[in-house]
Structures are given as C-alpha cells and as structure tokens.
Amino acid sequence: MQKKDSWLLPEGISEVLPEQAAHLESLRRNLLDTFDRWGYQLVIPPFVDFLDSLLTGSAHDLDLQTFKLTDQLSGELLGVRADMTPQVARMDAHNLKHEWPTRLCYAGTVLHTLGDPLEKTRCPMQIGAELYGHAGIASDYEVIQLMLEMLAISGIQNVHLDLGHVGIYRALVEQAGLDAQQEAELFEVLQRKARTELAELVEQFAIGDNFETIFNTLPKLNGGVDILADAEKILDIGNEDIQNALRDLNTIAEKLRRDYPALNVSFDLAELRGYHYHTGMVFAAFVPTIGREIARGGRYDNIGAVFGRARPATGFSADLKVLAGLFEGEIDSNAQTVFAPALEDVDLSRTVRDLRAQGQRVIQQLPGQQGGPDQLGCNAVLEKQDTQWLVRPLASRSSAKAFN
Numbered sequence: 001m002q003k004k005d006s007w008l009l010p011e012g013i014s015e016v017l018p019e020q021a022a023h024l025e026s027l028r029r030n031l032l033d034t035f036d037r038w039g040y041q042l043v044i045p046p047f048v049d050f051l052d053s054l055l056t057g058s059a060h061d062l063d064l065q066t067f068k069l070t071d072q073l074s075g076e077l078l079g080v081r082a083d084m085t086p087q088v089a090r091m092d093a094h095n096l097k098h099e100w101p102t103r104l105c106y107a108g109t110v111l112h113t114l115g116d117p118l119e120k121t122r123c124p125m126q127i128g129a130e131l132y133g134h135a136g137i138a139s140d141y142e143v144i145q146l147m148l149e150m151l152a153i154s155g156i157q158n159v160h161l162d163l164g165h166v167g168i169y170r171a172l173v174e175q176a177g178l179d180a181q182q183e184a185e186l187f188e189v190l191q192r193k194a195r196t197e198l199a200e201l202v203e204q205f206a207i208g209d210n211f212e213t214i215f216n217t218l219p220k221l222n223g224g225v226d227i228l229a230d231a232e233k234i235l236d237i238g239n240e241d242i243q244n245a246l247r248d249l250n251t252i253a254e255k256l257r258r259d260y261p262a263l264n265v266s267f268d269l270a271e272l273r274g275y276h277y278h279t280g281m282v283f284a285a286f287v288p289t290i291g292r293e294i295a296r297g298g299r300y301d302n303i304g305a306v307f308g309r310a311r312p313a314t315g316f317s318a319d320l321k322v323l324a325g326l327f328e329g330e331i332d333s334n335a336q337t338v339f340a341p342a343l344e345d346v347d348l349s350r351t352v353r354d355l356r357a358q359g360q361r362v363i364q365q366l367p368g369q370q371g372g373p374d375q376l377g378c379n380a381v382l383e384k385q386d387t388q389w390l391v392r393p394l395a396s397r398s399s400a401k402a403f404n
Helices: 018-037 060-064 085-096 137-153 166-176 180-192 195-204 209-220 226-234 240-259 303-307 320-325 346-357
Strands: 048-050 067-070 077-080 102-109 125-132 160-165 264-268 281-286 295-299 313-319 337-340 361-364 380-385 388-393 401-403
Touching: 018 102, 018 125, 018 137, 018 320, 085 102, 085 125, 085 303, 085 313, 125 137, 125 320, 137 240, 137 281, 137 295, 137 313, 160 166, 160 240, 166 180, 166 209, 166 240, 180 195, 180 209, 195 209, 209 226, 226 240, 240 264, 240 281, 313 320, 337 346, 346 361, 346 380, 346 388
Parallel strands: 160 264, 337 361, 337 380
Antiparallel strands: 048 077, 067 077, 102 125, 125 313, 160 281, 281 295, 295 313, 380 388, 388 401
16 A cells, blocks of 8 residues: 555655756766866766775775675675765776876766755765876866866855865874874864864873964864965974965965956865865865855875876865756746647658757647646647748747647
C-alpha cells in the first residue's frame, strides 16, 4: 500500500521544476561555453567511484560527507562523489598523461551525507575548472580570473574576493617545531578564531615568545592589501617559504588592482580553508546576502601522485544552484512557444519540423487532450491560410509569418 506522504523527499534533497530548471540549464551551458573559450575541456567523472579515489588528498570532512556502499561485483567499498576534484585530477594524471598544462572543467550533481548549515542542501550541482601542470603565479591568477568571469556571467554583483595562503601557516608550524597533535589543536582553534583560547594554547607549547607572538597575531592579519606589509614585518623570521608566499599574494594584489579596480579584495592569513588539501594560495568569493563563500578554490599541488604522476594543480568550484539563485537580472520568459493543432496534415508536419530545426519550441496538440494554447504556455499558434501554415501571435493574430 502506498504511503500517504510518498511525494516527500529526503531532507536536503531537492527537485527542480521547469522554469528554474530551464534557467539552471541555460546558465550551465553559458558557463561551460565560457570555460571552453578559455581552453578548458569538459570531462564527466562517474557518479560512483572507489572510495580511496574519492578521498585522495582530502580532509576528514570530505570522508564524513561521502555516502559509502559495497560493490556487489568486486566487494570493494565505493562512495558516491561528494566532490569531483579528485576524480578530475585522476583523469589528468592517469588518462591524459602529457607534460604540458591541462585545462579541464566539469559540471554535475554531487551528494553529501550532511547538509550545508546555511543552504541545507545535500545535493549541490558542482561546477568548476582545474589547471594542471603549471606551478607559477600565472596559473593561480588565471583560475581566479576565470572564477570572476563565471560570477559575472551568472549576473552576480557586489562580489568580495578573499585571499590567503596555507603555505604560511604550514611553514610557521614546521619552523616552530610543533608535533602533529599540537598542529591539529592549533589549527582547530585558529579555525574558530578563539583568540583567548589561542593565547592559552600556544603558551602551553613552549615554543618561545617569538612564535607565541606570531601565532597570537595571525588572526589579526586580515584586511586590505596594507595587511601584507604588516605581515612582512611580523613574519620576518628568515623563512623563504613565507616570504615567497607573501610575495605571491602581493603580485596577485597588484594584478587585481590593475585588471579589476572596482573589485573588493581582502586578505586573511589565518584562513585555513582546505588546509589538509591545499598547498598554496587559497581564495573565495562572497556576496553580502550569503554568510559563506559562493565559490572557492586554490592550489593543491601533487594530488596526482597517488594516481602515478604528481602534477602542480590549481582550480575552483561552486554550486551552480547557488549561482542561479543569486542571478540579479531578468529571466527571459517571452521566448516564442508555438501551438500546433492535432491534424494529420503533411504540410503541418513539415512546418512543425522546420520550426523545431530553426530552434523554436513547438508543442503538438494531442487528440482529445484537455487544455489549449494558453494552458500549455504557448504564445503563438499555427493556423492554415490558403495553402500555407502561418505562425500567429496569440495576443494579436493580425500579423503572421508564413512557412512553406
């Protein structure tokens, strides 16, 4: 017996109705076409994969977000993808195998065991682009530019770009001599930006006043580009990796100021988003109406090592559903939809076929159906005049276009 509430969906799982689906698909096509014009080739990773492949290089959080099942054929543990980036990295490392830079893009649904605290969804539609095989600042800047282009095409305004560099924290931890447990404890407190707790924690580490001061100051190193000059003074401990990271951030700041003078840019040197996954620069885009990032990315070198070939890598991703929901323009709902009567007429069939071939939407009436042109969302009809079938607007049938 069918349950009364069989129409209900699982929590965090949503369906997309026609009008929203049309907008979502139109945006997906526009963005993938844009990626293609930048040289990023489309790939389609499998929805289900071996669990080890899905979790390559990822943090514990992604493990918790992955649905797991046992393969009845092999007995191996499989997972439903919660993030497509590791799969795309495998394609570059194992399938493509060339030495020059590879640009790949993707779009598809991923599944999470837990919903996002703000969006509540467990089925985002992930879209993104990855650049493999180049370790320089130029590739970091290219993917940042492409992400900004994606947001502009999506009609999103008032974008704020936040940048950081996980290499700074990684170098500080190493130079301070912290062990794995201390590093994890410090990371957790920094993520919460609990400054009082941070001061108490670093005091217990016995790492010297210099590093205590640095770690206590790290959460304060956020703001405009001027914060980078402050960081150079505070983090002047003779570590080349830190100086290179700050130099890269300054270079990116100069490029953004030159190419996007109206863009709101900030820096946060205590931002450790994706710390166990990223290896260098990280970045995220925000808008005032949402309390979390709407797109994010960064450098994650050597992820392909487990697939047989370590390669420099950088990229970004976003939830296409979030981008579509933030669209601030007007969706074109006036596209012509033509109603064709239910008649056995060779000329009518040819006219319908020609209209569809030209890219127009034609709905053929079914014999005995309920509902007419208005109910089916049509704004034009095919009517026969003499020997020709004419497209006439419903609102005003005085004008018509002939199709022979």
